[in-house]
Amino acid sequence: MSEGVGGSSLDRELLALLETTRDKQGDLLKLLEGLSHKHHQHAYSRMREVLTGVKVKEPLAEQSISEILRHREALASSLGRDPGLAVAAFDYFVNVRPRVRVPRMVEAESYIRMERWAATDALTGLVNRRHFRKAAAAELRRAQRYAQPASIIFLDVSRDSRDAFATLQVCLIPYALASRIRSGSSLSSIGSPNPCR
Numbered sequence: 300m301s302e303g304v305g306g307s308s309l310d311r312e313l314l315a316l317l318e319t320t321r322d323k324q325g326d327l328l329k330l331l332e333g334l335s336h337k338h339h340q341h342a343y344s345r346m347r348e349v350l351t352g353v354k355v356k357e358p359l360a361e362q363s364i365s366e367i368l369r370h371r372e373a374l375a376s377s378l379g380r381d382p383g384l385a386v387a388a389f390d391y392f393v394n395v396r397p398r399v400r401v402p403r404m405v406e407a408e409s410y411i412r413m414e415r416w417a418a419t420d421a422l423t424g425l426v427n428r429r430h431f432r433k434a435a436a437a438e439l440r441r442a443q444r445y446a447q448p449a450s451i452i453f454l455d456v457s458r459d460s461r462d463a464f465a466t467l468q469v470c471l472i473p474y475a476l477a478s479r480i481r482s483g484s485s486l487s488s489i490g491s492p493n494p495c496r
Contacts, residue, residue: 309338313346317384327368327384328361350388367391431487 312334316327334342343360347353355363371387382390392398418430426434435451442449454476476486 307338307340309334309340309342309345310349313342313349316346317349328365331361331364350385351392363391366396370395426485426487428487434485434487 316330331342331346334340341357341360343364344355344357347355347360347363350367367384367388370391371382371384374382374387374390418426439449441447454472480486
């Protein structure tokens with residue numbers, strides 16, 4: 300499944316791109332295309348989601364990123380300075396192509412952090428049931444599309460609530476498993492509330 304919510308190397312590279320100035324970004328479209336190939340993920344769609352909080356399909360995201368870049372150039376020309384990609388995207392979706400009814404400007408890093416918090420258990424860092432279901436469905440669709448096998452392993456770790464040692468084992472199991480799963484796999488906590496708290 301995915302590398303994790305909000306903590307992926309793609310997210311880190313996208314945040315770094317947002318922090319660079321227009322002259323240092325070079326051809327952002329080529330950079331995003333390269334990131335898509337490097338990470339085997341939809342970089343345009345993820346960039347658009349980070350900028351606007353709205354997830355769209357890759358072709359539409361690529362088109363809107365191109366339009367935002369043209370708008371950024373127009374803003375830079377009229378302002379005499381670079382407004383930055385985030386401000387250009389905000390202005391584009393509010394004033395040029397109004398698609399946002401109640402706009403809000405959120406720091407990209409904060410958006411990714413909030414997204415990660417909403418999908419993970421604070422103690423273990425494992426993705427929660429809602430994220431697991433979404434990721435598992437996407438992974439099963441991908442396996443079907445490419446005629447590749449897929450597997451899901453459920454592990455039920457029961458405990459005797461009166462036994463402190465058993466509780467400690469339940470709390471340590473996620474850490475032990477996380478260090479041993481192969482790249483591209485993920486570990487989720489989909490059971491009842493965490494006994495480690």
